Amino acid sequence: MAASIFGVFDEVTQNKIISSKVLVVGAGGIGCELLKNLVLSGFPDIEIIDLDTIDVSNLNRQFLFRKEHVGKSKAQVAKESALHFNPDAKITAYHDSIMSSDYDLEFFKKFDLVMNALDNRVARNHVNRMCLAADKPLIESGTAGYLGQVSVIKKTVTECYECQPQAAQKTFPGCTIRNTPSEPIHCIVWAKHLFNQLFGEDDPDQDVSPDTADPELAGEAGKAALESEAKADAAGGIKRKSTQAWAMETGYNAEKLFNKFFRDDIKYLLSMEALWKKRKPPVPLDWNNLPQDVPATTHQVAICDQRLWSVQECADVFAKSLSSLKEELIKQGEGGMLVWDKDDDPAMDFVTSAANIRAHIFGIPSKTRFDVKSMAGNIIPAIATTNAIIAGLIVMEGLKVLREEFDKCKAVFLNRQPNSRKKLLVPCQLEKPNPKCYVCAPKPEVTVILNTHKITVKVLEEKIIKGGLGMVAPDVEIDDGKGTILISSEEGETEENTEKFLEQFGINNGVRLKCDDFLQNYNLTIIIYHRDKLEEDKEFQIIGDVSEIQAKYLEDKENEDKQPNGLTEKQATEAATAVEDEDEVMLVEEEEIQQITVSKKRKHDEEPEVVNGDTVKKQRLISDVAEHYDDIIS
Amino acid sequence: MNTMEGKDKTNVDKNNKYDRQLRLWGDHGQAALETTRVCLINATATGTEIMKNLILPGIGSFTVVDGQKVLGEDAGNNFFLTKDSIGKSRAKVATDLLAELNEDVHGDFLEEDAEKLLDSNPDFFSQFSIVVATNLCERALSKLSNHLWSKNVPLLVCRCYGFIGYMRLFIKEHTVFESHPDNTHEDLRLDRPFPALVQYCDSLHLETMTSKDHSHTPWLVILYKYLQEWKKQHNCKAPNDYKERNKLKEMLKKGIHRNEEGVLEDEENFEEAIRSTNMALVPSKVPSEVEKIFNDPSCTNLHSESSAFWIMARALKDFVDNEGEGALPVRGTIPDMTADSERYIQLQQVYRKKAAEDASKVSQRVQQLLHSIGKGADDQVEPLRPFMPSPSSDGHTSLFSSVGLISEHEIKTFCRNAAFVRVVRCRSLVEEYDNKSTKLQELVLHLDDEEPDDAVFYVLLRAVDRFYEEYNAYPGWYNDQVETDVSKLKACLTKLLQDWGLSLNIKDDYIHEICRFGAAELHTVSAFIGGVAAQEVIKVITRQFVPFNNTYIYNAMKQTSITLEL
C-alpha cells in the first residue's frame, strides 16, 4: 500500500483515490510511467488498453518492457510487469483498439477519470468524443523529445480536444510526387508509394507512374487524354496489369525494375515538355551505366546510416532490399502483402535507396538513411525523462479532477530548458469551450467545401466523414425533408450509392447532411459548400466555423486581385521570423501569425505525440520541435 | 571474423534500441553516456526514479550506496523495492531490480551508510563521473559536497518533501559548446561578405540568366546583389531600420520576373529572399555570452594547467582580435533554400571552405598557445570531455580518447559552435550557507507577498533541516505531534531568519503544510523529479544544453517550478 499518501493528502482526496476506477488509454512511453505512478499513489482499480505490440525501439523508455517481450502485447506485459512489482494493485489489461465498438458508452461510464497516453490524433479524437458523450473527465497528454504537455478536458467546462482547428496533415499534390518532385520529402513519399505498389495493398492514390492529368499540362489536355492510354502502355507496357503483377512476373528483377522506374518512366516524363519549361529536367538513369563519380568518403564497403550513399551504392541496396522483400512476400504465400514499417530494415533500405536514386535524377539533394527514416516514419524523438515528468504531472492533475476542482486544473507545458523567466513548467488557465466547436457544441455543425460533381459518396464517407471528421461508423441522411439515406453503417445497405457523385443525389451548395455516429453518440450536421475549384487543388476542405469561410474567401479574392500567387501569406510568414530588434508593430503581428506557420515548419512531423496546441502561444511550443530537432541531428 | 559480426550485431541492436534518443543527442552524446559512471546515494523513491531514467538510455554503470534496510513504506512508494524484500538491504534490492532495466548497463552496490563511508574512505566517491544524492541530512551533505567540490566531481542533490521537489547542482566549472540555445541566427555574413563569397556572387549575373536559372538562383546570392545595389544608392550603408528594410524588400519584389502578359512569375527564391531579409541583415557580432568568456581570467591568463576548453577559447579570442577582424569563425552552414542543386552545393562549398580556413587559423593559434604554456606534442592537456567523436574513414563516428594534444576535430567542432559556447559555474555549499550571502537578500525580496513565489519553500526546507538537527526527526513525522511540531518549526524558522539578519513574515499556512507533509516522499513527485534530475545529469554528461544553475524547486500543488541561484 502507498502508505505515504496518507497524511500528505487530505481525507477527501484519500477517499476519492481509494474509491476510484480509472482508465489509461495507451501503454507506451507515457502509459508505462503513468501506470506505475497510479499504482504507487494508491489507485486501487486501473484498466489499461493498447493495440500495439512491443518493439525494440520502445526499450529506451518504456521501462515495463524487456528485450524478451518484443512482439508481445504492450497492455498485457505492462500489467504483468507492474503486478510483479506490486501484486496488490488491480489492473485490467486489454490488447485492443480503443476505437472498437466493444468500448462503448457503457464502458466509458464505468470510470471516474480517463487518461490518454496516446500517440495519434485519430484515437485522441475518438476518446475525446467518448468522454464527452459519457460526460467523463479526460486528461490529455503528449511528449515530443524534450517537450511535453498535459491538459484537462471536462464537458461544458473546458475546451475539448477538438475545439480548435487542428493543423491539417501535410499532404502533397499527386502530380508533385509523380511528376515534379523538388524536395527530398517528395522522393521519400514516392518511394514509400512504390513500396506499396510493389509489395503492399494496391491504392490508386499511391500511383507512382507519370501523371498525364497534371494540371500543368492543361494546354495539352485534350491530346494527353486521348493518348494517355497508349502512351502509358509505351512507358513500360505494364499499365493494364497491376505494377505488382508485372514485378512479380519479372521475379522482382532489380535491373528490370530499375530501368522501368528510373529510366523509362523518366524518359516518358521528359516527353511532357510543358513540365520542363521552367524546371530543370530530370536525367534518366540506366542500370548498366550508372554514374561512377563516387564521393570521396566511400572507399570502403560498409553501408551505414549516417553517411550519404553514392548512386551505385543506392542501386546495390535497391537490388539487395528487393530480393529480401521478395523473399518475405513469398513466405506469406498466395495473396500475401507487406506493410511498410520504418523499423523493418529491408523496407527502410528500399525506401532510402529508391528515394535517393529519384532525388539524383531530379537534382535534389540526397539524404542519409538515418534522416530518411525520420522523414518517412514521422519519427518523433522520445526519451524516458520527458515521459516521467509528464506522467508525474498527469497524476497531480488527476487528483484535482477527482476532487472536482476543475477551476484549479491547468494545462501545463514543459519547456526544453528554463525559459527567459526561469520557468521549466508553464501552467496555463484552461480555455472555455468553443461555442462553434463541431464536436462539443450543443448542436454541432461543420462546413465542408468541395466540388459536388467530383466527390463520390465513397470519398465523402472514407476521406471526409471518417478521415477528416473522425467518425467511426456514420449514418448519413440528406436533410431534404424526405430523409434520403446516403450512407448506412449497416454493411451493404447503401452500397449502390458509393460510386455516385454527390450531385446525383441533388446535393449542391447549401445542402445539409445529418450524420450520426452511434458508437460515439455524436450527431453532426454537415453543410455543403460547393466550389468548382479549391485552393492548392485540394479535394475538400473542412471549416469548423462558417465565418472563417467568409473571411477566407474575402482574403483569397484580395490575393487574386493582386497577383496570381498572392504574397500575403508569405509576407505573414516573414513577420513570424522577424528578428528581436524589429519594430513593435511587427512583433504584435508575429503573435497572431505563428499559427499559420506551424504546419509549414512541421511538415515532416505529421503526428507528434503532442496534444494539438490549443492557443497560439501553446502551438509555438510545439512548433519548436521540428526546428530544433533539425539542428540537433545536423 | 565472427567477433566482427558479433560487434556489428551489437551496434545494430543498440542503434535500434536507442534510435529515438540518438535523434536528440547524436552518437557522440550517446557515447558520452555509455562511458559514464553514476553513483546514487540512498535508494529512495526519488533516487531509484532518477536511476531508472539514466539506465534506460544507457549510462555505462551505476553504484548504489545505502546502509538501510527496506521498510514497508519504501515498498509502498518505491517501484524498485518490493514488499517481499522488506528487511533486506535497500542497496542490493534496488540494484538488482534497476539492473534488469537494461542489460547493457552494469550495476553495483555498497551496503554502507554514505556518511560513514565519507569518513572512512572519501576517495571512494572520486571515481564517479557524477554523484546523485537523495535524502541526506545537512551534516552529511556538507561533508559530501565539500569533498566532491575539492575533487571536481559534479554532485546533484535531490529531495522530495511532500508536494515539494528540490534539486541543487554542485559543479565547479562546466563548459559546453553544444548549448542549443532556443533562438539562433544563421551565420551568413551578408553584412560583411568574405572575399570568396563576393567572388562567387559576382560570378552570377541575374540580368543575363535564362528564366529557369533566374528562378533557381539561391536567395542568398539574390539578397547579396540587391544589398550591393542598395548600398550603392545609400552611401555604402546597409538598411538599418524597419522602413529601410521594407524598401529593400520592395526592390526585391520588383526583381521578380514577369511573363509575356506581365503577370509575376512564381519565383520562390525571390520570396525566400524577401522573407529572409530581416534575418540576414542582423549584423554579425560576438554574442555577449561569448564576450564574457573572452574576458574571463581563465581565458586571459592561460597557464600550464589550463584545460582544452580555455586554450581553445583563448585561440578563438585571439582569432577574433586579429584575422577575424572582430568576428567569430564562419559557421559554414547555410539553410535549405530553393535552388538548383549545382549552385546550392557551390554556395555551400564557399561557406564550408571559409569555415575550414577559419578553423585552421584557430588551430594554428591553439598550437602556438600550447607551445607558449610549455606543452609539447606529447604532453597531456585536461581533456574537454572523456571522449570526442571523430569521423573515421567509413563515415561512422568512431571514438578516441582525446588525451594529449587537442585534435583538429575538436577545434572544428568548437569553431562551428563558437557563438554558443558557454561556461557554468555553480556556487559551493559553503558559499550558499554563508549567512551574509547576498543571494539570500535577493531571494527573500518577494516572500512577504500575499502569494510568494516558490522560493519560499527553499527557506522552509532550510528550517526543516534545522529542525532535524535539533530534534533528530522531521516536523510532523509522528501524526500525534503535528501541533507541537508547528510551533517548534516556527521557532526554527525565526532563528534561521535571525542568523540571516532578515526580517520576513512567512504565513502560518506554509508552516502547517510543511508539518502535514511529515517528510513523506510522494511517488508522483518523485517521478517528476526523477525525470527532471535525470535530464540534468544527461546535460552534464553529454555536454549538450546548459544545466540549471543552481537550485530548482517544483511545487506539485500549483504545477509550477522555479530556478534560483543560491
Ligand SMILES: [Zn+2]
Ligand atoms: Zn470542442
